[in-house]
Amino acid sequence: MATVPKRKHATKLRLFVWTDFSPDYTSGLAFAIAKDETDARKLIEKERGYKVYAWGDLTIYSLTKRIARCVSGGG
Numbered sequence: 001m002a003t004v005p006k007r008k009h010a011t012k013l014r015l016f017v018w019t020d021f022s023p024d025y026t027s028g029l030a031f032a033i034a035k036d037e038t039d040a041r042k043l044i045e046k047e048r049g050y051k052v053y054a055w056g057d058l059t060i061y062s063l064t065k066r067i068a069r070c071v072s073g074g075g
Contacts, residue, residue, distance in 0.1 A: 012062075013063055014034065014035070014062055015032075015063060017061065018044075018055055020057050
């Protein structure tokens with residue numbers, strides 16, 4: 001019977017959340033699930049389609065617990 005080899009170094013993914021992201025008239029929000037901050041920024045810039053100049057405040061969460069955050073819109 002064949003065995004499945006174990007991964008030596010499983011990549012730990014984390015949730016990266018930027019508040020006050022790319023503000024214009026109001027602040028924005030950006031998030032990515034990635035292995036590190038560099039990877040997260042690349043994913044967001046790829047999604048956005050161009051370079052981000054105002055990242056805002058970053059909070060990093062491990063994906064081992066439940067969390068919720070929200071940003072209200074308005075005028």
